[in-house]
Amino acid sequence: MLNYRLVFQFLGLLLLIEGIFMWLCIPVSILFDDHELLPLGLGGLSSIVFGGGMWLVNLRAHKTLNARDGFLIVSIGWILFSLFGCIPFLLSGEISSFTDAFFETVSGFTTTGASILNEVELLPHGLLFWRSLTQWLGGMGIIVMSLAILPLLGVGGMQLFVAEVPGPAPDKLHPRIKETAKRLWAIYIIFTITEILLLWIGGMDLFDAVCHSFTSMATGGFSTKTASLAYWDSPFIHYVIVVFMFLAGTNFTLSYFAFHLRFRKVWRNEEFRYYLGFILGFTALLTLILSFTEVQSLEESFRHSVFQVVSIVTTTGFVTFDYLSWIPLAGILLFMMMFLGGSAGSTGGGIKILRIVLILKNSSMELKRLIHPNAVIPVRFNRNAVPPDILNNVFAFVSFYIITVIIGVVVMASMGYDLGTSFGAVAATLGNIGPGIGLVGPVENYSHIPVLGKWFLSFLMLIGRLELFTVLILFSPGFWRK
């Protein structure tokens, strides 16, 4: 039985938090004198009033939360954030159509980074800041944040945590969910501040440094420039961004261990080794290709390779170079990497390295099982046998992912797009990457997609960020049955 009153009470609180963050953009707007006080102020106010009302009306809800309520809160919560988050864009008139504003906001909160803006620089600073902030909030998750700061939901917190944090089975850093959530956010904030300082030192102005730190720690990919990171021709800035994208795509639990100087635990983590291996391998390959085909120094080849590889694997979506202008092989390699995704428990999207590795391991074990029909051969990960139900969950996830991609490509093709663009748009939105291939490539944007297509891609971004199950479960009849 769903506990609707508690669901709405919690949703109200979440909107309240969103409203407060919207108001935090007002000082930026004042500082740059860009006349966006009203849209931001009214947006925040409506979110606070609506959320506060929802919270107060349902204050006396029965305090038990089960798994189903958790799924409902997270799914509806994310839709509500996006609905209220697009109010400032609409009120300011900078993005005139509701579809476009919603698409841009969903792309923000889901840390996708797909944009409909032809000229990002035209957006006033206050709104640019809000746009980056949506990604930062969506990266670690507003619900995880609310678990850290709100003193409620002792029992049900686990359900919400599992539904929002990426990965098959999130790790805990502390017996209490509240404390775990606090630690995750603390690491996130520390990384963000460090990155801001480094970018600032590297020559970005403070506003751009803050915005880019927000969006790279969230593996989001919104830039304040139309040319993305190609705008800055500074190797230092590029390398700093690479490092922090890499950190953001790493399981935050491992960063926590690293902070406590328990490096052995980090190195022993198999997913991390594969993550590092994939990135190094692909970077080496791409550098090799570029150094033979492009007229540029080895350093430049390496820098653009490592930047694009890390940006795509972690599902960030920043670009320093139009990778579609390279030979087709390079573009196709990068397209393949869109299906990898970051590590479990990171802010990255996609299928996730952990799942890919489990599938590969199980498939190769299957060969061994065929040779020794009676042997008991478990799939090992981090030196432990993986229980069958986790494997089943991973298979189900990957199957759903592939089916969604196929359906998505057909839908996009029915709107008249070629195979490359259809694949690119679906892979880049479902994987929360941003730029894809074809007409939605690194120097293009999503403004030319028809209205229906934008809503469809918004839906893909949402289910991609919430790892399919959380949203798809709402479409199964059993969920609503009493």
Add this chain to the structure above:
Amino acid sequence: MRIVIAGAGEVGSHLAKMLSHENHDIILIDVDEDKLRQIGSNYDLMTMHGSATSFSILKDSNIHKADLFIAVTQSEEINITAAMFGKQLGAKRTIARIDNQEYLKFNYKEIISSLGIDYMIYPEMIAANEVMGLLHQTGMADLVDFSRGKLTMYVIKLEENAPIIGKTLLESTPKGELEFRAVAISREAATIIPRGTDRFEVNDHVYVITSAAGLGDLLKYSGKEQYEIHNIMILGGSRIGIRTAKLLGKHHNVKLFEIDREKAYRLSNMLENTLVINGDGSNMDLLTQEGLNKMDAFVAVTGNSETNILSSILAKQMGVKKTIAEVENIDYIKLAENMGIDSIINKKLITAGRIFRFTSAFDVSSVRCLTGTEAEVMEFVVKAGSKVTAGPLMDINFPKDAIVGGVIRGKNSYIAQGDTDLKEGDKVVVFALPSAIPKMKKFFN
């Protein structure tokens, strides 16, 4: 408080859930991953898969930061080893569940504490002692002794013949010095602290605190009779069953049913004064043949709550006056009481009560978690300068969801009334609903 619990069995999981609910940080260790997943996904605690006697697992659980380590796996050897390791690795206090009375003997206390085990708990023995107490106080559904019986809390189920039915608390209270006092009534699913105008009803479970001298009057008021127990049938050769049979010894006529043939042989060797019968306790013919209708008491302590409940109801219908059933499923307890079983015992609640004093934020000398209600009854020692000494009980704003039932001062005991003044060194018995437990800290510290 940070608490590491080894063993996610019945007792371990119950402790983990309860303590996590009381806002302690819980880490639960077990070798069975399925059990852990079930608890871990529903409760706010951390689970760790592995052996409780493995150093690396204990270290991973950050045991050096733990305030309390509770080892309650199925095996006593594992518990003792784990507790020793836990202490060496830095746990502040350790508790091990044991299965052997020898360890509790006073002579060995020093050896055990030098090993690093602060407290040993033997739930089956405590349960058997409770069964013994219930068999001696046949009219009562439950009882808790304080300070060696100077005060006792009895739980009485009111039948239609009880003289106080329909009367208010005020009407049924005699003038002058009290010898007993009703501190709570549990009716259907709710427990209330009665005020002057609350009436007693049929099927109420009334919680009464009494001094030894008040017992006679208490029985008269509640329409209960004491009768001697001679013939006892015990169902199930579980650890509780064996302990109870041993304690009842040669002064009673005890028949014990055990379904497993080999176990029955072993039991017959261990229990020389008990007639051990190998057979299925749910087989009515067998029970009747062994004279169930002539029994004074029937104690059902098989590992299966359903069997215990059903066979106790059958025994009651056959005319057995006192039935006691072990019900481990907490949700069944109220149900079983309403179906007419006289007394219920529950190992988890017993253990939880014993461990409570290690985890509570205030000094409490003993606690009993009661079956059939969420409330707890506890004994505090009054400290100098604490808030309860500020004046007569009626003037200090004592929480409404708790009540001071009695006071033990030196060798004497009194029933508390509104004008009672508490002094340093008094032991007080407090009955508290769950909502009141956090407030106790303010009054007794």
